[in-house]
Amino acid sequence: DQQVKQNSPSLSVQEGRISILNCDYTNSMFDYFLWYKKYPAEGPTFLISISSIKDKNEDGRFTVFLNKSAKHLSLHIVPSQPGDSAVYFCAASARETSYDKVIFGPGTSLSVIP
Amino acid sequence: DGGITQSPKYLFRKEGQNVTLSCEQNLNHDAMYWYRQDPGQGLRLIYYSQIVNDFQKGDIAEGYSVSREKKESFPLTVTSAQKNPTAFYLCASMGRGTGANVLTFGAGSRLTVL
Numbered sequence: 001d002q003q004v005k006q007n008s009p010s011l012s013v014q015e016g017r018i019s020i021l022n023c024d025y026t027n028s029m030f031d032y033f034l035w036y037k038k039y040p041a042e043g044p045t046f047l048i049s050i051s052s053i054k055d056k057n058e059d060g061r062f063t064v065f066l067n068k069s070a071k072h073l074s075l076h077i078v079p080s081q082p083g084d085s086a087v088y089f090c091a092a093s094a095r096e097t098s099y100d101k102v103i104f105g106p107g108t109s110l111s112v113i114p
Numbered sequence: 115d116g117g118i119t120q121s122p123k124y125l126f127r128k129e130g131q132n133v134t135l136s137c138e139q140n141l142n143h144d145a146m147y148w149y150r151q152d153p154g155q156g157l158r159l160i161y162y163s164q165i166v167n168d169f170q171k172g173d174i175a176e177g178y179s180v181s182r183e184k185k186e187s188f189p190l191t192v193t194s195a196q197k198n199p200t201a202f203y204l205c206a207s208m209g210r211g212t213g214a215n216v217l218t219f220g221a222g223s224r225l226t227v228l
Contacts, residue, residue, distance in 0.1 A: 009154065036217075041221075042222065043118075043204055043206075043220050044204070044219050045219070046217070046218075049216065089156060089157065101159070102147075102159075102217055104149075104158075106156040107156055
């Protein structure tokens with residue numbers, strides 16, 4: 001039973017347009033959400049995060065929106081660039097005992113077309 | 115430069131053989147994690163360790179073993195009991211007190227069972 005869902009396995013966007021990647025979660029105990037970017041044969045790299053006490057966090061071209069009531073978050077990339085083509089993982093975190101358990105979604109493969 | 119080093123990058127194993135994947139970090143992080151990536155399934159947690167000489171099972175620990183004799187090192191052994199070991203394995207670490215729940219990943223090790 002997936003606690004973090006990314007229902008779009010892939011997404012194609014024209015260069016310069018907005019990319020919107022969606023993520024849904026089921027566990028209301030999650031209190032921190034993160035997006036990671038991954039290129040083939042490499043480890044994921046941290047992109048942006050948001051705490052459950054906020055509804056928006058912005059970092060340059062990347063903005064993450066959180067809707068707690070809907071248990072939904074989205075990552076907006078604008079303008080999209082060809083170098084943004086990668087797999088994007090949504091992750092959620094909850095404090096269990098004394099460690100941080102991070103659960104990842106299945107990923108969305110983004111292709112930005114020049 | 116601080117980071118996580120995984121070796122080997124590619125590994126081939128015959129059925130019935132155990133194999134050990136190395137993970138070393140020089141970030142002075144307390145917590146270390148092993149994830150497995152399969153197509154369409156995101157990253158699944160195998161084992162994690164918060165401190166030296168202590169580790170806990172993740173969601174898919176069967177057929178795997180770990181040790182944490184040094185803060186810097188967290189090797190993963192894939193045993194012959196693991197029914198489907200072919201996958202991309204990722205080691206990660208997290209620093210205490212960062213408040214950000216951000217995992218730093220290595221470049222990964224791809225294991226193929228022949």
